[in-house]
Amino acid sequence: MTRKRPRGVWSMGWACIACAASGRTEHVPTADDYPDTIVRRVRIDAGGGLGWKLSAIVTPREKTAPWKVVVVTGAPSWAEYWAPALAALPQDREMIVVDRPGYAGSEPVEYVGDIRVQAKALAPLLKARPGQKVLLVGQSYGAAIASLMAEQNPGKVAALVLLSGYFGESGPTARWLIGLGSRLLRVIPRDLRHAVIEVSGQPAQLDHLRAALSRLRIPVHVIHGDKDDFAPIEIAERLVAQTRARRPIRFERVAGANHFLNDEPVGPLLAALEGCIPVRKPFRLRLPRLPAMSWFGAPQARA
Structure with missing residues (x-):
């Protein structure tokens, strides 16, 4: 039985402090809960010639799945909180x-x-196997970054999902935390410090997000909980209404959900993501209709 990772703003913050004190990069290492045949941590090279190494968790598959789901997390960015979702993913994903x-x-x-x-650094995540398509998911602060990734890499992303997207305006919980964190920047752990600085500086970069969304030709889906007090749903609705996209953006309101849609149980989240995968229509060969012929080879008159 897997242990429950800390959830919510307060418990995640405390987990970050405990993690920094112990010198770990994972609060609850995924290897402690899942064999590497289910959830595996890997290292990949960042894009853009930056020379960085990125840490990620993946679902190993013997056979190529038709769809690869790429998730860009929020702030703080901790992939391990998606481990239960990876473990529950069907084999064809x-x-x-x-x-x-x-x-x-x-x-x-x-x-x-x-x-x-960041979008350039994360571009290698979009590499797919032959015949495989990519569903790109940007969670919270990662929504803006994922939008830029999709726009910068045409042809590599089949559909984009903005999950609990953070778009420059905070709800009451986030405002309080950012205000507190700003006063404690010198003493809080690195990941929390970076999160506070990121969120505080995002409004000046939203023009890049709007420009990317206006140029995308792929399906874009916005999924947001109506009880989100970190990134209010009204802000996401306004962004969609004001964006002149090349095709309509689908908005899905999740009743009763808060900012952390990847909390367990993960079934509703995986079902929502599956609903964003385009359904391929079966190919039908249509032959042209020929005129009805008489016994003598001449077209029959129609009433």
Whole structure:
């Protein structure tokens, strides 16, 4: 039986402090709960010629799955909180969840504030096997970064999901935490410090997000809980309403859900993501209709 990872803002913050004190990069190492045939931690090279190594967790598969789900997490960026979702994923799906640059086991140690740089660094996650398609998921702060990744890598992303997206305006819980964190920047652990700085500096970068969304030709889905007091659903609704996209953006309101949609049980989350995968229509060969012929080879008159 797997242990329950700390959930919610307070418990995750305390887990981060405990993690920093112990020198771990994972609060509850995934290897303690899952064999590496179910959830495996890997290291990959960052894109953009940055020379960084990124840490991520993946679902190993012997056969190529038709769809690969790529998850860009929020702030703080801890892939391990998606481990239960990876473990519950069906065999015909693959998933990779990354610790973003500057967090957990990913390089660099320093803060990386520019979302365009992060998008370039994370581009290798979009590499797919032959015949495989990618569903790109941006969670919370990662929603803006995922949007840039999709726009910068045309043809590599089949559909984009903005999950509990954070778009520059905080709810009451986030405002209080950011205010407190800003006063304690010198003493709080690195990951919490980077999260506070990231969220505080995001509004100045939202033009990059809006421009990316307006240029995308792929399906875009927004999934948001109506009880989200960290990134209010009204802000996500306003972004969708104001974005002049090339195709309509689908908005899914999740009744009663808060900011952490990847909390257990993970069934509803996986079902919501599955609903964002385009359904391929079966191919039907249609032959042209020929005129009805008489016995003597001449077309019959129609009434």
